[in-house]
Amino acid sequence: MKTLFKNIKELLQIRDPEVKKVAGRQMKELPAIKNAWLLIEEDKIIDFGKMENLPEIDFKNSIDASGKIILPTWCDSHTHIVYAGNREQEFADRINGLSYEEIANRGGGILNSAKTLQETPEDEVYQQSAARLEEVMKLGTGAVEIKSGYGLTEEGELKMLRVIKKLQQDYDIPIKATFLGAHAIPKEYKSDPQKYMDLVINEILPKVANQNLAEYIDIFCEKGYFSVDDTHQLLSAAKKYGMKPKIHVNQFNAIGGIKAGVAHEALSVDHLEVMTSEDIEALKNTATMPVALPSCSLFLSIPYTPARKILEAELPIALATDFNPGSTPSGNMNLVLSLACIKMKMTPEEAINAVTINGAYAMELSDKVGSITKGKKANLIMTKEIPSYTFLPYAFGSNNIETVFINGKAIE
Numbered sequence: 363m364k365t366l367f368k369n370i371k372e373l374l375q376i377r378d379p380e381v382k383k384v385a386g387r388q389m390k391e392l393p394a395i396k397n398a399w400l401l402i403e404e405d406k407i408i409d410f411g412k413m414e415n416l417p418e419i420d421f422k423n424s425i426d427a428s429g430k431i432i433l434p435t436w437c438d439s440h441t442h443i444v445y446a447g448n449r450e451q452e453f454a455d456r457i458n459g460l461s462y463e464e465i466a467n468r469g470g471g472i473l474n475s476a477k478t479l480q481e482t483p484e485d486e487v488y489q490q491s492a493a494r495l496e497e498v499m500k501l502g503t504g505a506v507e508i509k510s511g512y513g514l515t516e517e518g519e520l521k522m523l524r525v526i527k528k529l530q531q532d533y534d535i536p537i538k539a540t541f542l543g544a545h546a547i548p549k550e551y552k553s554d555p556q557k558y559m560d561l562v563i564n565e566i567l568p569k570v571a572n573q574n575l576a577e578y579i580d581i582f583c584e585k586g587y588f589s590v591d592d593t594h595q596l597l598s599a600a601k602k603y604g605m606k607p608k609i610h611v612n613q614f615n616a617i618g619g620i621k622a623g624v625a626h627e628a629l630s631v632d633h634l635e636v637m638t639s640e641d642i643e644a645l646k647n648t649a650t651m652p653v654a655l656p657s658c659s660l661f662l663s664i665p666y667t668p669a670r671k672i673l674e675a676e677l678p679i680a681l682a683t684d685f686n687p688g689s690t691p692s693g694n695m696n697l698v699l700s701l702a703c704i705k706m707k708m709t710p711e712e713a714i715n716a717v718t719i720n721g722a723y724a725m726e727l728s729d730k731v732g733s734i735t736k737g738k739k740a741n742l743i744m745t746k747e748i749p750s751y752t753f754l755p756y757a758f759g760s761n762n763i764e765t766v767f768i769n770g771k772a773i774e
């Protein structure tokens with residue numbers, strides 16, 4: 363069945379199939395057609411153009427998009443959507459003066475979520491996670507990456523990854539799975555962290571790979587968590603199973619994680635709130651996507667990723683939510699878009715590129731989603747009647763999305 367969208371005020375992010383990502387100055391451009399039509403068939407985009415060139419065919423299914431903007435759905439390349447329970451008490455503790463680090467040192471933080479995850483039955487973890495996924499899809503997300511990392515035992519990590527697998531089977535959007543067993547060092551390994559690395563590398567990783575539960579490998583390379591040496595060990599081991607790195611680096615300290623990620627041809631390096639000139643240099647002439655997570659900066663009151671510095675170096679940037687119970691209890695990509703403009707001084711064009719085509723690249727999904735391109739999935743956002751696309755990041759906190767289409771179908 364074909365569906366025609368007509369009288370579209372503006373059709374945004376139109377790209378040739380060979381464009382997989384955009385970098386530096388290219389990010390200032392957001393190719394668009396004003397007063398456009400778009401034709402989809404079943405789950406695919408098949409054609410588009412200017413209204414004045416609309417073929418004279420009577421399409422039975424047509425949607426009048428007068429005054430509305432159509433663009434590809436958001437591509438959220440960094441989330442921890444699968445978790446159990448919440449950590450609102452830590453939020454209150456931080457308001458009362460404790461730091462994220464102090465909370466973690468008291469056994470809160472990631473270890474707190476790991477305890478809850480381990481105690482929660484798998485089907486209950488699935489129900490909670492599915493509800494979050496449905497929430498973000500209604501907010502415009504049409505492709506997502508999800509990490510493990512709150513299990514921290516073989517049983518817990520495999521449980522999380524099975525939940526991700528079930529989400530992949532039950533939901534119609536592309537979902538990529540990442541193994542983050544090296545997210546925090548469990549209490550019982552504090553005096554011998556290498557023993558935990560050995561467990562992750564020699565016991566859990568082979569099972570994850572053999573059961574085909576994750577495509578990517580992740581590690582929290584940070585003071586107090588995992589070292590650059592741990593990062594090299596894990597990424598080398600994962601390479602043998604064909605798992606590409608997408609790693610947490612430079613959130614609080616620059617300790618050389620970016621260089622390590624690049625050495626292992628990481629698909630992305632994520633967080634980047636603290637960036638040295640050496641880190642920027644390390645990313646030049648590589649295929650690694652820098653990913654910024656501005657909702658995390660907002661929630662933890664930590665610096666924002668220096669987007670202008672990264673863009674001035676002609677590097678690309680993708681933006682993602684980091685949806686998780688501790689540092690970012692929000693999966694709202696519309697907020698990410700606004701924060702990128704307001705706090706990181708990205709232009710609306712740069713930010714929209716970062717949440718669409720570059721997000722798709724950071725999940726190796728540029729062939730399927732992230733732009734209006736013939737043959738790509740009809741995963742689309744149709745806005746309410748709004749004055750311009752700049753209104754989307756400008757009117758932060760308002761929902762300006764009228765309908766989200768996944769595989770050509772409106773979701774309720």
Ligand SMILES: N=CN[C@@H](CCC(=O)O)C(=O)O
Pocket residue numbers: 471472475582610613658684686687688689690
């Ligand atoms: N920084 C590491 N991991 C998560 C937060 C984990 C948590 O606090 O639960 C992040 O990406 O922000």
Ligand SMILES: [Zn+2]
Pocket residue numbers: 440441442610684686
């Ligand atoms: Zn994260």
